[in-house]
Amino acid sequence: MTDHIILVSQDEAGRAAEWRARRSTKTYRGRASFTLMLSALTCLVVAASAQHIGSYAVSQGVSPVAASLPGMIAALVAALVLVMAASAFLKSLAAGRQEDVHTARLLGDEASTRSWKALAWTGALLIVTAGAWFMVVNDAAVSRTFFDLVLIRDSAGKVLRAFGTNILIFSVSAVLILVWALVIALARTLPGAAGRPLRVLAIAYGDLFRGLPAIITIYLIGFGLPLTNLPFLSDLSSTSYAIIALTLTYGAYTSEIYRAGIEGVHHSQVAAARSLGLSHVKTMRYVVVPLAVRNIIPPLMNNCISLQKDTALVAIIGAIDAFNQAKIIAANNFNLSAVTTVAILFIAVTIPQARIVDKLSERDRRRMRAGG
Amino acid sequence: MALVEIDHVTKRYDHLEVISDFSLDIEEHEVICLIGPSGCGKSTLLRCVNRLEEISSGEIRIHGDRITGPGVDLDRLRRDIGIVFQGYNLFPHMTVLENTILAPTKVLGMSRREAEEKAMAFLERIALTHKANDYPDRLSGGQQQRVAIVRALMMEPMLLLLDEITSALDPELVSEVLDIVRDLAAGGMTMILATHEMGFAREVADRICFLQAGKVYEQGPPADILGNPQGERTQAFLRSLRKAGRL
Numbered sequence: 209m210t211d212h213i214i215l216v217s218q219d220e221a222g223r224a225a226e227w228r229a230r231r232s233t234k235t236y237r238g239r240a241s242f243t244l245m246l247s248a249l250t251c252l253v254v255a256a257s258a259q260h261i262g263s264y265a266v267s268q269g270v271s272p273v274a275a276s277l278p279g280m281i282a283a284l285v286a287a288l289v290l291v292m293a294a295s296a297f298l299k300s301l302a303a304g305r306q307e308d309v310h311t312a313r314l315l316g317d318e319a320s321t322r323s324w325k326a327l328a329w330t331g332a333l334l335i336v337t338a339g340a341w342f343m344v345v346n347d348a349a350v351s352r353t354f355f356d357l358v359l360i361r362d363s364a365g366k367v368l369r370a371f372g373t374n375i376l377i378f379s380v381s382a383v384l385i386l387v388w389a390l391v392i393a394l395a396r397t398l399p400g401a402a403g404r405p406l407r408v409l410a411i412a413y414g415d416l417f418r419g420l421p422a423i424i425t426i427y428l429i430g431f432g433l434p435l436t437n438l439p440f441l442s443d444l445s446s447t448s449y450a451i452i453a454l455t456l457t458y459g460a461y462t463s464e465i466y467r468a469g470i471e472g473v474h475h476s477q478v479a480a481a482r483s484l485g486l487s488h489v490k491t492m493r494y495v496v497v498p499l500a501v502r503n504i505i506p507p508l509m510n511n512c513i514s515l516q517k518d519t520a521l522v523a524i525i526g527a528i529d530a531f532n533q534a535k536i537i538a539a540n541n542f543n544l545s546a547v548t549t550v551a552i553l554f555i556a557v558t559i560p561q562a563r564i565v566d567k568l569s570e571r572d573r574r575r576m577r578a579g580g
Numbered sequence: 581m582a583l584v585e586i587d588h589v590t591k592r593y594d595h596l597e598v599i600s601d602f603s604l605d606i607e608e609h610e611v612i613c614l615i616g617p618s619g620c621g622k623s624t625l626l627r628c629v630n631r632l633e634e635i636s637s638g639e640i641r642i643h644g645d646r647i648t649g650p651g652v653d654l655d656r657l658r659r660d661i662g663i664v665f666q667g668y669n670l671f672p673h674m675t676v677l678e679n680t681i682l683a684p685t686k687v688l689g690m691s692r693r694e695a696e697e698k699a700m701a702f703l704e705r706i707a708l709t710h711k712a713n714d715y716p717d718r719l720s721g722g723q724q725q726r727v728a729i730v731r732a733l734m735m736e737p738m739l740l741l742l743d744e745i746t747s748a749l750d751p752e753l754v755s756e757v758l759d760i761v762r763d764l765a766a767g768g769m770t771m772i773l774a775t776h777e778m779g780f781a782r783e784v785a786d787r788i789c790f791l792q793a794g795k796v797y798e799q800g801p802p803a804d805i806l807g808n809p810q811g812e813r814t815q816a817f818l819r820s821l822r823k824a825g826r827l
Binding site for chain 1: 627630632654655656658659661662663665667669670671672673682683686687731732735
């Protein structure tokens with residue numbers, strides 16, 4: 209007997225009986241009742257807030273429909289959540305009464321799921337309500353400072369025109385960065401002792417410009433180069449200095465992304481290419497870089513979004529971009545709503561890209577799980 | 581003179597000696613099977629012959645010309661020595677056709693049209709013309725490995741190294757790959773195979789080498805090595821294969 213790895217007990221009947229005796233049903237009564245109470249409370253809070261904030265908005269001259277619609281929607285949602293919580297509670301009660309264990313488990317499971325859903329909605333409603341209060345307290349100080357609709361409307365044209373500068377800086381530097389960073393990454397991955405001097409230089413460049421805050425690079429280049437009296441370099445426009453500075457800064461970051469991609473290509477691919485007689489350069493050109501680029505599209509796009517936002521930093525060297533224009537308007541009106549316009553512009557431009565990055569990353573994860 | 585002369589070759593990783601004082605001559609048109617337990621140095625030896633790995637000491641000659649040591653044009657050397665890997669290693673971003681014509685067009689300077697015609701002729705031989713424009717991930721393991729063989733054959737190598745090319749395949753796909761190797765052997769291709777397929781080795785090999793701890797422990801015609809092994813280690817190795825139902 210001792211030569212078996214494990215000797216299974218002969219007492220099968222006892223083990224089975226023990227298993228069956230443990231059968232029980234969870235009804236999630238506690239969670240369901242807590243959710244019911246909390247959602248009832250939330251319903252009251254939301255309704256009261258909607259009433260108060262709505263009437264305040266009407267007193268400030270907002271049309272009654274526009275003032276009451278958000279509140280009504282919020283109250284309606286709160287009521288639906290209350291219904292959901294109630295039904296979860298009822299399911300939980302039914303699960304306790306049910307004789308058949310399988311039906312009872314089904315009911316218990318539904319009670320649990322619905323309770324969690326209702327709780328999540330309750331949380332969201334409370335946060336939104338708190339946000340609404342933040343906007344109207346202190347005689348709507350927050351709304352007036354950041355969201356003066358009249359000022360936003362009047363300044364939109366000017367700000368939008370200045371935003372063209374941001375787009376110009378972004379598009380030119382994005383192209384330059386993609387090329388420049390690849391050059392740096394290839395220099396960093398040069399093989400052998402002969403490649404060392406360029407490798408070291410590429411590493412030094414990367415360390416320097418990743419360490420320097422972008423705003424300082426922009427400042428140094430934007431104000432420094434004009435003082436050097438160098439031909440050509442000293443009399444460029446501030447937009448050009450911004451492009452140079454952003455390319456230098458983001459080139460360092462992006463080269464690291466490229467390098468991660470290049471080093472992430474499996475060495476068996478390199479072995480296959482070299483074994484066919486392809487040189488290092490041709491292996492890079494036809495196999496490694498194409499594969500690397502495919503793998504780094506999501507982080508590259510993230511960098512791209514980041515670059516778009518950082519075009520606002522060029523305001524420091526006096527380029528009239530959207531942010532600088534908005535600051536001028538804000539100073540003249542003693543109100544930040546024009547800057548809000550800039551914020552809205554940046555968000556409107558970057559959100560679709562962020563969604564694309566999410567989609568690409570998700571697709572990559574799926575492909576990886578599929579073993580591709 | 582032998583096509584390949586492996587002369588007292590040693591390969592060390594730090595302190596681990598993977599191949600020690602290894603000598604073996606391979607004649608033209610000869611098919612040699614390297615067998616032995618995993619870690620005995622079969623794959624490393626193959627990769628030393630086309631210099632994907634550097635040897636630590638000794639010498640390898642091809643047609644009497646030393647190919648180890650500094651100053652050897654590796655890209656030129658590898659044009660003439662094909663290798664097929666256990667994991668296929670097809671380029672995933674290229675179609676089957678692109679995989680096969682990459683080296684001929686970029687290394688030999690063959691025109692794209694000429695290379696494609698040649699590739700299609702090969703693909704026809706292995707019954708994969710209908711997959712020419714598919715990417716590797718659309719192919720079964722057996723199909724991928726057959727394409728990998730074609731990719732190596734496109735360079736018209738004078739020596740083909742096959743590194744456990746059926747080890748990653750599902751059992752029912754092994755024969756479609758071995759059929760091609762059988763065909764190549766009949767056509768006179770010089771080949772060194774690292775393999776665990778004893779039945780196939782018996783059929784196709786002119787000589788079987790049993791490797792043990794980086795050395796040739798015993799070698800001879802397949803019937804002798806597999807049927808009547810002399811060495812104790814060889815006997816033990818074959819006994820364990822038989823117990824696992826693999827021989």
